[in-house]
Amino acid sequence: MQVWNDYQNSHRERFLNELLELLRIPSVSARSEHKDDMIKCAGAVQQRLIEAGADKAEVYATDGHPVVYGEKIFDPSAPTVLVYGHYDVQPADPLELWKSGPFEPVIRDGKIFARGSCDDKGQFYMHVKALETLVKTNTLSTNIKFIIEGEEEIGSPNLAKFVESHTDLLKADVILISDTAMISMDNPSVDIGVRGLSYIEVEVTGPNRDLHSGVYGGAVANPITILARMIASCHDENNHITIPGFYDDVLEISAEERKLMAKAPYNEKAYEEDLGVKALWGEKGYTTNERTGIRPTLELNGIWGGYTGEGAKTVLPAKAHAKISARLVPNQSSKIITAKLLKYFKDIAPAGVTVKAEEHHGGEPYNTPIDSPGYKAAAKAIETTFGKAPIPVRGGGSIPICALFEKALGVKIVFMGFGLDSDNLHSPNEKFDLFNYYKGIETIPYFHKFLPEFL
Amino acid sequence: MQVWNDYQNSHRERFLNELLELLRIPSVSARSEHKDDMIKCAGAVQQRLIEAGADKAEVYATDGHPVVYGEKIFDPSAPTVLVYGHYDVQPADPLELWKSGPFEPVIRDGKIFARGSCDDKGQFYMHVKALETLVKTNTLSTNIKFIIEGEEEIGSPNLAKFVESHTDLLKADVILISDTAMISMDNPSVDIGVRGLSYIEVEVTGPNRDLHSGVYGGAVANPITILARMIASCHDENNHITIPGFYDDVLEISAEERKLMAKAPYNEKAYEEDLGVKALWGEKGYTTNERTGIRPTLELNGIWGGYTGEGAKTVLPAKAHAKISARLVPNQSSKIITAKLLKYFKDIAPAGVTVKAEEHHGGEPYNTPIDSPGYKAAAKAIETTFGKAPIPVRGGGSIPICALFEKALGVKIVFMGFGLDSDNLHSPNEKFDLFNYYKGIETIPYFHKFLPEFL
Numbered sequence: 001m002q003v004w005n006d007y008q009n010s011h012r013e014r015f016l017n018e019l020l021e022l023l024r025i026p027s028v029s030a031r032s033e034h035k036d037d038m039i040k041c042a043g044a045v046q047q048r049l050i051e052a053g054a055d056k057a058e059v060y061a062t063d064g065h066p067v068v069y070g071e072k073i074f075d076p077s078a079p080t081v082l083v084y085g086h087y088d089v090q091p092a093d094p095l096e097l098w099k100s101g102p103f104e105p106v107i108r109d110g111k112i113f114a115r116g117s118c119d120d121k122g123q124f125y126m127h128v129k130a131l132e133t134l135v136k137t138n139t140l141s142t143n144i145k146f147i148i149e150g151e152e153e154i155g156s157p158n159l160a161k162f163v164e165s166h167t168d169l170l171k172a173d174v175i176l177i178s179d180t181a182m183i184s185m186d187n188p189s190v191d192i193g194v195r196g197l198s199y200i201e202v203e204v205t206g207p208n209r210d211l212h213s214g215v216y217g218g219a220v221a222n223p224i225t226i227l228a229r230m231i232a233s234c235h236d237e238n239n240h241i242t243i244p245g246f247y248d249d250v251l252e253i254s255a256e257e258r259k260l261m262a263k264a265p266y267n268e269k270a271y272e273e274d275l276g277v278k279a280l281w282g283e284k285g286y287t288t289n290e291r292t293g294i295r296p297t298l299e300l301n302g303i304w305g306g307y308t309g310e311g312a313k314t315v316l317p318a319k320a321h322a323k324i325s326a327r328l329v330p331n332q333s334s335k336i337i338t339a340k341l342l343k344y345f346k347d348i349a350p351a352g353v354t355v356k357a358e359e360h361h362g363g364e365p366y367n368t369p370i371d372s373p374g375y376k377a378a379a380k381a382i383e384t385t386f387g388k389a390p391i392p393v394r395g396g397g398s399i400p401i402c403a404l405f406e407k408a409l410g411v412k413i414v415f416m417g418f419g420l421d422s423d424n425l426h427s428p429n430e431k432f433d434l435f436n437y438y439k440g441i442e443t444i445p446y447f448h449k450f451l452p453e454f455l
Numbered sequence: 456m457q458v459w460n461d462y463q464n465s466h467r468e469r470f471l472n473e474l475l476e477l478l479r480i481p482s483v484s485a486r487s488e489h490k491d492d493m494i495k496c497a498g499a500v501q502q503r504l505i506e507a508g509a510d511k512a513e514v515y516a517t518d519g520h521p522v523v524y525g526e527k528i529f530d531p532s533a534p535t536v537l538v539y540g541h542y543d544v545q546p547a548d549p550l551e552l553w554k555s556g557p558f559e560p561v562i563r564d565g566k567i568f569a570r571g572s573c574d575d576k577g578q579f580y581m582h583v584k585a586l587e588t589l590v591k592t593n594t595l596s597t598n599i600k601f602i603i604e605g606e607e608e609i610g611s612p613n614l615a616k617f618v619e620s621h622t623d624l625l626k627a628d629v630i631l632i633s634d635t636a637m638i639s640m641d642n643p644s645v646d647i648g649v650r651g652l653s654y655i656e657v658e659v660t661g662p663n664r665d666l667h668s669g670v671y672g673g674a675v676a677n678p679i680t681i682l683a684r685m686i687a688s689c690h691d692e693n694n695h696i697t698i699p700g701f702y703d704d705v706l707e708i709s710a711e712e713r714k715l716m717a718k719a720p721y722n723e724k725a726y727e728e729d730l731g732v733k734a735l736w737g738e739k740g741y742t743t744n745e746r747t748g749i750r751p752t753l754e755l756n757g758i759w760g761g762y763t764g765e766g767a768k769t770v771l772p773a774k775a776h777a778k779i780s781a782r783l784v785p786n787q788s789s790k791i792i793t794a795k796l797l798k799y800f801k802d803i804a805p806a807g808v809t810v811k812a813e814e815h816h817g818g819e820p821y822n823t824p825i826d827s828p829g830y831k832a833a834a835k836a837i838e839t840t841f842g843k844a845p846i847p848v849r850g851g852g853s854i855p856i857c858a859l860f861e862k863a864l865g866v867k868i869v870f871m872g873f874g875l876d877s878d879n880l881h882s883p884n885e886k887f888d889l890f891n892y893y894k895g896i897e898t899i900p901y902f903h904k905f906l907p908e909f910l
Contacts, residue, residue: 029766030764030765030766030767030768031764031765031766032765090768090769090770091762091764091766091768093762093764094665097664097665153768153769154766154767155767181670194669195669197669197769199767199769201767206732207730207731207732208730208731208732209552209730209731209879209882209883209884210549210552210879210881210882210883211730211881211882212851212852212876212880212881212882213754213756213780213782213881214649214650214652214747214782214850214851214852214853215636215747215850215851215852215876215880216730216747216851216876217747217752217754217782217851218737218738218746218747218750218751218752218754218782218851219735219736219737219743219746219747220730220732220735220736220737221732221734221735221736222736222754222755224686224755224757224758224777225686225687225689225690225754225755227683227758228682228683228684228686228687228755228758229683229686229687231679231680231683231684231687232680232683232684232686232687232688233687234680235680275662275663275664275666275671275675276662276663276664277661277662277663277675277676277807277808278806278807278809279676279805279806279807280674280675280676280807281674281675281676281677281805281807282673282674282675283673288674291673291674292669292670292671292672292673292674295673296673297672297673299668299672299673299677299680299769299771300677300679300680300683300760300761300772301668301761301762301767301768301769301770301771301772302679302760302761302762302763302768302770302772303679303682303683303758303759303760303761303763303775304758304759304760304763305755305757305758305759306755306756306757306758306778307546307548307756307757307778308757308758308759308776308778309485309486309546309548310485310486310487311484311485311486311546311609311815312485312608312609312610312654312656312756312778312780312815312816313485313545313546313608313756313757313778313881314545314608314652314654314754314756314780314853314881315545315756315757315881315882316754316756317755317756317757320758321763322679323761323762323763323767323768325668325672325767325769327668327669327672327673350734350736351733351734352732352733352734352735352736353732354733360766360767361767395669395670396667396669396670396671396672396673397667397669397670398669398769421667421670421671424664424665425667425670426665426666426667426668426768426769426770427664427665427666427667427770428664428665429664
């Protein structure tokens with residue numbers, strides 16, 4: 001629509017500067033030292049919603065980081081869209097690998113580099129600017145509600161309670177989330193699923209103190225060696241996961257659906273080159289897209305123990321630790337898999353060590369149909385601005401709250417993500433292409449325009 | 456000798472305070488930020504040697520940390536003892552496990568707690584105070600030379616060159632080292648061997664950047680998982696080391712000698728209880744004393760990769776690292792074993808990762824006979840002050856320079872250590888019992904007194 005284009009073009013620079021300002025707040029939910037930054041960031045989101053034209057926006061305290069709720073009620077009888085996003089970000093380390101400060105956003109080669117630029121500040125903020133576009137051009141056709149939380153990256157531990165006790169406030173016809181990626185800007189796609197998550201931490205304790213590795217070496221179980229053996233035992237030679245019962249509830253995908261999936265554009269050579277690896281690695285019998293889409297996985301996210309500084313120290317350490325997470329697919333249960341993981345690491349501990357295994361957080365897998373009104377509106381909106389119908393794909397990531405959202409509010413979720421897999425989410429040098437940011441702001445108003453016709 | 460006792464008793468407090476002052480210098484050789492502390496510590500040692508009565512003491516620069524040489528030539532025709540020790544210490548971390556600052560020595564329960572209290576400042580300083588005793592009571596019967604280096608804990612990379620180019624300066628009839636432990640003060644012992652060392656660091660690189668573990672998890676080799684598999688593959692189910700050719704040159708000990716070794720006091724229950732473990736662990740077919748004395752070992756000294764901070768981060772890291780060291784026995788060669796270790800880790804790398812494996816430092820194993828003049832003098836000295844002949848035992852630790860010393864100077868080494876295995880060498884809360892410190896100072900003059908009669 002020309003009126004949207006005109007409005008957005010004349011405010012391009014401000015749309016960007018507002019996002020950069022948000023990116024300067026180090027809202028790392030996992031780190032307690034950022035508690036005040038979380039409060040500051042929630043306040044900024046509230047403020048921006050009001051400025052964009054929301055009737056109201058409020059910050060709700062939780063047992064953890066606050067939730068921001070905002071709404072623009074255009075006509076109580078019109079369809080309502082609930083936009084979900086998160087203002088919290090992943091920790092930025094390893095800091096030394098960033099080319100510019102994670103919380104000092106810079107534009108290089110047409111990309112915004114900053115922690116949270118894509119995941120998810122840049123993506124949820126497209127919705128704030130879409131709201132502004134619709135309000136300021138007087139073209140609203142839906143009511144729009146926002147729930148922007150501060151704990152997505154730590155598993156949304158307090159959002160369920162908020163959602164369950166605010167179902168009236170959050171009542172909507174569809175939930176719209178931009179926190180996923182497209183295959184590419186030439187191959188627009190819409191995610192139809194996110195994987196679930198089980199995340200645990202394991203601590204292996206050997207002797208009651210660090211020991212001289214010469215005096216005691218060879219006589220005492222070394223917790224690093226034992227932990228390495230435990231980790232090595234989690235996959236077999238085909239890279240199947242060996243945790244007892246891990247695959248019990250996995251929904252096997254039909255040959256037909258796998259055939260359909262295989263049609264999505266994928267270039268193994270380009271994928272390898274982008275990652276700088278000579279060979280891929282994964283579960284035997286499945287393609288790369290299947291490994292990241294329809295199959296559960298078990299990944300080591302961190303490991304540490306003993307001396308990790310400069311030079312050499314001949315120590316046999318008392319402890320070794322690992323952070324381990326599984327991605328889950330329908331119909332696996334995060335609770336059940338977490339319990340199996342914890343039990344496994346405790347069960348296989350040899351007599352010379354003790355093992356403490358604890359849960360970090362989890363989330364259920366979630367799939368959404370491609371015949372829902374929301375999906376249809378998203379597909380039509382993307383076709384309008386990209387000139388191509390989007391390809392439905394299964395994403396590998398997780399958005400912990402999805403399954404609960406659907407259960408508590410009784411509506412389907414649509415994932416309309418504008419990121420790219422190469423955006424370095426959770427990694428140093430996270431980026432979001434300016435093209436994608438503006439393309440999202442351009443596309444979202446069409447979703448609201450088209451939704452009523454499909455409902 | 457009464458004259459020694461009288462002298463030492465009237466200077467007890469000063470003997471302690473001087474050591475404490477030395478312990479306050481954080482002379483960590485592995486860390487480049489302590490370069491100035493190393494120079495300061497070398498200067499302090501030089502100064503103390505002069506004060507104790509050395510004719511001269513000098514600090515020699517090397518390509519690394521300086522070497523201190525000092526001497527008291529009592530009579531050029533008398534036997535000469537070369538005392539070797541080291542003023543450098545291991546890194547102090549993990550700092551949070553220390554009950555008091557590693558470089559703020561305190562006396563608790565009759566023990567000096569500080570990094571280096573036993574290894575080796577406390578032990579080489581006994582020799583400085585023994586020199587003072589002999590000089591001030593005019594009872595010298597040998598010439599005494601000191602070589603106190605600053606790089607023992609990093610494998611003495613520059614000492615060989617110094618020794619080889621100063622063989623005349625260092626000429627002696629016996630080399631005396633206090634850098635080992637006794638079984639207990641009730642069971643005095645003398646080490647007759649130290650193990651050699653090969654120390655390497657391995658870096659496994661997977662993708663060219665940290666990845667989102669959901670988006671890429673299951674499709675790319677995780678360097679932590681691969682490193683864990685590599686480590687797990689280093690021992691078989693009997694805890695034999697599987698590195699090809701690792702045992703090729705191991706000198707098998709005769710059944711007779713093993714029988715003799717088995718007579719050394721050892722209480723498995725007490726050993727386990729001291730370490731706080733429910734079971735020991737080690738190579739099948741060997742006792743604990745054999746595992747730490749006559750068998751080579753492979754220990755993990757450190758491991759790190761991915762996210763190691765508070766909470767959870769769902770990252771598939773680009774890199775994982777490990778520090779790994781082997782203890783060697785006669786007739787293994789540090790050079791050959793290091794090459795085998797490096798090759799092994801490179802050879803077993805699967806296609807999805809690249810492996811960089813580099814040497815830290817090494818040292819050859821060293822054994823010394825029990826019929827040498829030096830051993831006899833040490834045994835008689837210990838019998839005199841402990842009331843019991845010492846038991847010859849094989850130590851598990853390493854003193855990298857030993858083999859080279861014997862080769863370059865053509866004389867045998869005597870290990871007259873006064874530490875205990877429980878002194879927390881290389882660990883938090885390193886300590887040295889005051890009793891042991893003073894017992895060492897009491898015993899060492901007898902070594903000098905008895906040596907001439909055995910030469």
